[in-house]
Amino acid sequence: MRYRLYRFLLAAMPAAGLAPDPTWAAQPAKIPPISIETLARLPALQSVSMSPDGKHLAALIPSPGNPDETALATWDTGALAKGPAVVTPSGEHMKFIAASALKAGKILAIARQEWTGQLGGCGEGKLTGATRTFITKAYLTGDDQKNFEEAFAPGTRTTGLSRQTRECLELTGTASLVDRLPLSPDKVIIRQLDGVSLASNYYLYSLKTGKSELLFRDNMRASPSLFDSRTGKVLARAEIEPKDGDYERRVLFLDPKSGQFEPQPALTTRLSDRYTVDPVGIDDATGKYYVLTDQFSDKVQARLYDAAKHRYDAEPVVADANHSIARLLFSARAANFNQVTGFVIDGPQRETVYVDPSLKSIQASIKQAFPGQQVSLLDYTGDFSKVLFVTGSANLPPAYHLLLDKKRVANLGSTRSGIAADQTGAESWVRYKARDGREIPAILDLPAGWKQGDAAARAIVLPHGGPWARDYMGWDASGWVPLLTSRGYAVLRPQYRGSEGLGRGLWLAGDAQWGLKMSDDLDDGAAWLVSQGIAAKSRIAIFGYSYGGFAAIAADVRSPSPFQCAIAGAPVANLGRLGTSWSDNRLQRIMQGRTVKGMDPMRNTDKAHLPIMLFGGDRDVRVPPFHPRDYYEAVKDKVPAQYHVIPDMPHSMPWYPRQQRETLGLIVDYLARDCGSLDS
Numbered sequence: 001m002r003y004r005l006y007r008f009l010l011a012a013m014p015a016a017g018l019a020p021d022p023t024w025a026a027q028p029a030k031i032p033p034i035s036i037e038t039l040a041r042l043p044a045l046q047s048v049s050m051s052p053d054g055k056h057l058a059a060l061i062p063s064p065g066n067p068d069e070t071a072l073a074t075w076d077t078g079a080l081a082k083g084p085a086v087v088t089p090s091g092e093h094m095k096f097i098a099a100s101a102l103k104a105g106k107i108l109a110i111a112r113q114e115w116t117g118q119l120g121g122c123g124e125g126k127l128t129g130a131t132r133t134f135i136t137k138a139y140l141t142g143d144d145q146k147n148f149e150e151a152f153a154p155g156t157r158t159t160g161l162s163r164q165t166r167e168c169l170e171l172t173g174t175a176s177l178v179d180r181l182p183l184s185p186d187k188v189i190i191r192q193l194d195g196v197s198l199a200s201n202y203y204l205y206s207l208k209t210g211k212s213e214l215l216f217r218d219n220m221r222a223s224p225s226l227f228d229s230r231t232g233k234v235l236a237r238a239e240i241e242p243k244d245g246d247y248e249r250r251v252l253f254l255d256p257k258s259g260q261f262e263p264q265p266a267l268t269t270r271l272s273d274r275y276t277v278d279p280v281g282i283d284d285a286t287g288k289y290y291v292l293t294d295q296f297s298d299k300v301q302a303r304l305y306d307a308a309k310h311r312y313d314a315e316p317v318v319a320d321a322n323h324s325i326a327r328l329l330f331s332a333r334a335a336n337f338n339q340v341t342g343f344v345i346d347g348p349q350r351e352t353v354y355v356d357p358s359l360k361s362i363q364a365s366i367k368q369a370f371p372g373q374q375v376s377l378l379d380y381t382g383d384f385s386k387v388l389f390v391t392g393s394a395n396l397p398p399a400y401h402l403l404l405d406k407k408r409v410a411n412l413g414s415t416r417s418g419i420a421a422d423q424t425g426a427e428s429w430v431r432y433k434a435r436d437g438r439e440i441p442a443i444l445d446l447p448a449g450w451k452q453g454d455a456a457a458r459a460i461v462l463p464h465g466g467p468w469a470r471d472y473m474g475w476d477a478s479g480w481v482p483l484l485t486s487r488g489y490a491v492l493r494p495q496y497r498g499s500e501g502l503g504r505g506l507w508l509a510g511d512a513q514w515g516l517k518m519s520d521d522l523d524d525g526a527a528w529l530v531s532q533g534i535a536a537k538s539r540i541a542i543f544g545y546s547y548g549g550f551a552a553i554a555a556d557v558r559s560p561s562p563f564q565c566a567i568a569g570a571p572v573a574n575l576g577r578l579g580t581s582w583s584d585n586r587l588q589r590i591m592q593g594r595t596v597k598g599m600d601p602m603r604n605t606d607k608a609h610l611p612i613m614l615f616g617g618d619r620d621v622r623v624p625p626f627h628p629r630d631y632y633e634a635v636k637d638k639v640p641a642q643y644h645v646i647p648d649m650p651h652s653m654p655w656y657p658r659q660q661r662e663t664l665g666l667i668v669d670y671l672a673r674d675c676g677s678l679d680s
Contacts, residue, residue, distance in 0.1 A: 033448075033486040034423050036668065039479035040660035042070060043415035048400045050077070050388040051101040052182065052332075054381035056143050057388070057402075057412075058101035063089040068657045070096040072109050074143055077386060077402065080410050086145045094137065097654050100177075101379075104186040104207040105143050108151060108177060112136040114619065114648055122168035124621040132619045134650055138176060140207070151175055152190040152205055152212075178202060179227050182332035189215065189232050204232045225251065226279040226289075229330065229338055236279040236289070237261055240271065240590075247271035247590060251279065253289065253307040266310055267291070271591055274508065276300050280328050284338055290317065290328055298503040300324035302343065323347040324501060331356065333382045346501050348429035348443070349374055349473040358384055362406065366391075369409065374474055392475045394427035394445065424448050424485045427473055432528035434497075438509065440521050441502060443471050444534075445481050445491040452533070458678055459490040459535035460671075461526050461563070465546030467498040467510060467518065468592055477653065480543070483664055489671075490534050496521035498595075514575065515554035515599030522551055526562035538564065539678050541671060545569035546623060546651065549614075553631055554599060556639070557607040565611040565675035567667060570623045570651055573631035575600040605634040613642040613670045615663060617649025640674065 041062070048059040056074050063071040064087060073084040090096050090111065098110040115135045124133075138151035152175035179189035186208040191200050199220050203212035216224045216234045226236035239250045250268045252261035269275040280302075281290040288304040291312070296303070301316040302325045317340075318325050326346035331339045341356035354360040359377065366375045366389055373391045380387040385405055392398035399414040425446035431439050447457050462480065464471050471493045476482060484491050495502055496518050498510020510518050522542065529535035542563045544552045549571025556566050572578060578596055612635065614628040625645065632643035644666055649659045671678060 034482050036664045040657050045413045047098045049101045050379040052103045054386040058099045058107045072096050088145045106207045107141050109139045133621045294504050298505050318343050320345050395421040395424050397475050424482045434521050434524045441495045443493040445485045447488045448486050456536035457490045458539045459529050461522050461542045462491050462493050463544045463548040463551045465548050467547040468500040470499045470501045492525050494525040511595040512597035519554045523562050541565050541675050541678050543567035553601045556610045556612050557601050557604040564678045568614045570616040573627040574602040608635040608638045611640040615644040617646045619648050620651040622651035
């Protein structure tokens, strides 16, 4: 991979040797497929983080009393062999779904519970009548987990509010963590909902005292886009204004002399053009801003911008010819605070490239000890005496480790034990030509043990959701890919036009092409599998979730089709009823709402011709159950069709183990029994 470095050319320190981890020793050949239970159970370890002082770890584990429910656990890093120091199981209603170790001896825990009632337009869900959904809350507790209080909630005004407004605040969550401010011993930046306007206010908040200081008041038109990482002061803000039938997004920087925010014409763009213009930091030496932008290239680059002169530097700071730059990494250590330590390339897998000598050396040492695996550094102390990192690959689920004194590795555990590397097949990043000549990138996962020259396999084309999203190489957290490849299916995940993060050209090419060229890309992927000798022409199915579910339904009414059957999870089926409430992000509703056009399957149900299975959760507010239900009712007398309602399942992960068991079982059984000749 080639990338350009213009400023950060630092010498690498020699890598210190680390002993390989014996847990990844070779497994015996010819082992059975990965069981549904293995893929469906809660991860043995998830959401792992380390406190800034390195004294504690926080994570979620299965509850000792009920392995299908989560528990919050903390460890003393000086006594890891003793196991968790404190474990708090989820409550009867609120269930932990994430955790994060903070400074000042605090832990942030995220929990949710099932809720049914009238939303009245508050958040995603029905405007009238009852909606089955979830309440999500953030809680603060200490390392001892003795007391749990709603995080950052004090100061939220509820007196005098209507019952409906108070319920709205309960449903949408009242506060969240925005910035950790590493140099401060106890201050963080938080976001709170205003009880009157329901707009967001941003505060400097003390984890010790609970006192807050207002930093920025969001008026639904302007929002902060960059904070000073030392003081919390707002340095940049973004505004959205209607203009000429479109919207204009403006970036304004704080003028240190006048104290006013000054517009930057070079950073002003039309919302419909969908340029990335993201201020991510400030260079202490020059006072220039680091901006991630694709205004100069199809791929996002990191550039320096001079706010006083209203212009970018002539050359980017970091750019890659083939992939976007996803992030710049800034030091949180006092010794070199705010200096760029590395960057993240948004390639087939997100690759972190360190330019800081110490971090570069540590990463190299770990990679040497875990050959063939992806390595991500999660947290580290200021002197690097403790480094929390995670390893994994397409064949091996993520595993957490703690590097001690730069030479000794404590293996904390795998998210899913008992999975051997040869239970799934080889994974690669491929490209194929669509019928109009556009090049489509894709991830190809071969069946376990399959090699070129073997008999053509069964195959699944698996389009991602979004569609403004993309897939990455590595372990598939949904479990779908290992489920299929360990059972002899090849899986192709096309990054069809409309996919985000792989260049602005590919992204924009999906506008108004739902069920049209976006689906052509999937059909052409199936043809490519056949041309490469990977798949048999009569043994290919399509399976997708969310937008991928729409693509599966679209395949059912498109002819001719390369697929023998379709599986549609939580599918959009009716473009006319998609509406504008399917995203909690206002910008995305404005931008993507204009692009959701094309072939509407509900207007073409008379053309249904494939066997199809549909499933979705009854607590899905992103894609309400009427989508799969109405489509099923319209085609059940025309084609072999099934529709399964998954109790209490929301749209997005995390899902309950019982929901995973049911959906994974439905997929395996349907492909084996009801998908035409696919499994013959």
